[in-house]
Amino acid sequence: MKTKNILLLGSGGREHALAWKLAQSPRLQKLYVAPGNAGTCEVATNVPLSVNDFPAIRQFVLQEGIDMVVVGPEDPLVKGIYDYFKADPELKSVPVIGPSRQGAMLEGSKDFAKGFMQRHCIPTARYQTFDGEHLEEGLRFLETLQPPYVLKADGLCAGKGVLILPTLEEAQKELREMLGGMFGTASSRVVIEEFLSGIECSVFVLTDGRDYKILPEAKDYKRIGEGDTGLNTGGMGSVSPVPFATPEWMRRVEERIIRPTVEGLASEELDYKGFIFFGLINTPSEDGIGNPKVIEYNCRMGDPETETVMLRLKSDLVDLLEGVATQTLGDRTVEFDPRPAVCVMLVSGGYPGHYEKGKAITLPSLTDAESVVFHAGTAVRDGQLVTNGGRVLSVSSYGDTLSSALSRSMEGAALIEFEGRHYRRDIGRDLMSLAPRHNMTECPEN
Numbered sequence: 001m002k003t004k005n006i007l008l009l010g011s012g013g014r015e016h017a018l019a020w021k022l023a024q025s026p027r028l029q030k031l032y033v034a035p036g037n038a039g040t041c042e043v044a045t046n047v048p049l050s051v052n053d054f055p056a057i058r059q060f061v062l063q064e065g066i067d068m069v070v071v072g073p074e075d076p077l078v079k080g081i082y083d084y085f086k087a088d089p090e091l092k093s094v095p096v097i098g099p100s101r102q103g104a105m106l107e108g109s110k111d112f113a114k115g116f117m118q119r120h121c122i123p124t125a126r127y128q129t130f131d132g133e134h135l136e137e138g139l140r141f142l143e144t145l146q147p148p149y150v151l152k153a154d155g156l157c158a159g160k161g162v163l164i165l166p167t168l169e170e171a172q173k174e175l176r177e178m179l180g181g182m183f184g185t186a187s188s189r190v191v192i193e194e195f196l197s198g199i200e201c202s203v204f205v206l207t208d209g210r211d212y213k214i215l216p217e218a219k220d221y222k223r224i225g226e227g228d229t230g231l232n233t234g235g236m237g238s239v240s241p242v243p244f245a246t247p248e249w250m251r252r253v254e255e256r257i258i259r260p261t262v263e264g265l266a267s268e269e270l271d272y273k274g275f276i277f278f279g280l281i282n283t284p285s286e287d288g289i290g291n292p293k294v295i296e297y298n299c300r301m302g303d304p305e306t307e308t309v310m311l312r313l314k315s316d317l318v319d320l321l322e323g324v325a326t327q328t329l330g331d332r333t334v335e336f337d338p339r340p341a342v343c344v345m346l347v348s349g350g351y352p353g354h355y356e357k358g359k360a361i362t363l364p365s366l367t368d369a370e371s372v373v374f375h376a377g378t379a380v381r382d383g384q385l386v387t388n389g390g391r392v393l394s395v396s397s398y399g400d401t402l403s404s405a406l407s408r409s410m411e412g413a414a415l416i417e418f419e420g421r422h423y424r425r426d427i428g429r430d431l432m433s434l435a436p437r438h439n440m441t442e443c444p445e446n
């Protein structure tokens with residue numbers, strides 16, 4: 001297979017990081033990003049198409065001779081872009097990197113994901129699912145659990161569908177509201193699950209439906225304030241590697257979670273050729289290694305994890321994606337850069353609440369070759385780079401240690417200016433006291 005022209009769908013920091021990595025491949029002739037942002041157009045050609053406008057994407061793919069479509073966000077996958085291509089005689093030979101609509105249910109329906117994990121004995125929190133007709137049972141089930149209480153809208157809610165409530169009264173009130181339509185049809189069913197406490201880690205895998213490759217793991221920082229305080233955001237930064245993801249821990253993740261997931265997808269005949277994002281939580285184990293459990297699946301890469309994972313992926317991403325498309329992933333190798341990477345996200349004033357767009361951005365070119373700027377919510381208006389979202393830009397840097405990578409990213413962030421700019425100065429700090437993993441220079445076996 002010779003991939004020359006790639007269309008990448010999406011417009012966030014994740015897509016800029018993917019585009020940056022894809023553009024380094026000698027195999028690539030032309031990269032398009034739809035709709036992209038003011039950063040993706042530095043490494044690719046932006047195309048003004050919506051990620052959910054399948055007929056317009058179809059027309060563009062045929063017109064430009066696109067050889068592969070890489071899907072950044074979950075929405076088009078859950079809406080079935082993979083199946084749309086497969087069902088079209090003119091498109092079916094163009095591989096879509098991402099699962100079928102059924103496979104994307106791992107992210108699109110929390111209840112489906114929990115059932116899948118139960119069927120394949122994959123460790124996760126105990127749970128039950130309720131719909132509006134079973135509200136009373138749901139209220140009673142809450143009484144059997146210990147606080148805090150975890151309620152999850154079954155469907156996609158743009159990251160807002162999970163509530164963690166400290167008291168039974170609040171949990172029962174929220175359950176009533178969710179089943180009463182708080183998130184529309186997305187919360188017509190609600191998963192209630194046991195609260196797990198531990199540190200979270202995002203593990204990423206590429207699969208061709210038979211084989212898989214484990215990519216560098218990462219941790220994201222979701223709260224707006226330093227010390228993990230304040231409201232949840234789309235992500236204020238990320239680090240990779242994660243010190244507690246030792247080779248022994250990763251082996252446990254692979255044996256108990258990754259392999260059963262990939263085999264489970266195959267045994268249930270769920271067509272899945274793309275990224276799997278395992279949102280894990282590390283619970284204590286007697287032997288001290290840790291007991292990873294699945295908090296969530298996503299059918300795409302993480303944002304802002306991709307902004308550090310792509311720095312640490314040494315292998316040619318186009319080559320790996322060709323392996324996915326042709327089911328020859330088992331013949332490819334994945335190499336990691338041993339250096340740690342830290343991403344610091346710059347956000348608009350007021351985010352994640354109300355914020356204004358259109359603020360002029362001063363973006364000097366960074367002289368530090370160990371740092372990369374990825375755009376998220378940016379646009380160019382009348383020749384001026386302006387803010388166009390809550391998460392605006394990020395700086396990702398390599399370092400000899402997490403601490404030096406963070407310092408570099410903060411130096412870069414300090415040079416970027418726009419009115420109301422905010423960033424966290426403590427990304428990865430909680431991990432810096434943990435011992436570095438022993439295999440920093442090796443790749444995990446996969």
Ligand code: AMP
Nearest residue numbers: 125150162193194195196197279295296
């Ligand atoms: P999700 O959308 O399922 O990833 O949930 C969003 C966030 O809620 C996760 O990243 C966790 O921080 C938290 N969370 C979800 N489920 C649980 C759980 N069972 N126990 C503790 N925290 C959870």
Ligand code: GLY
Nearest residue numbers: 220235302303304
């Ligand atoms: N960083 C978490 C996510 O992408 O869902």
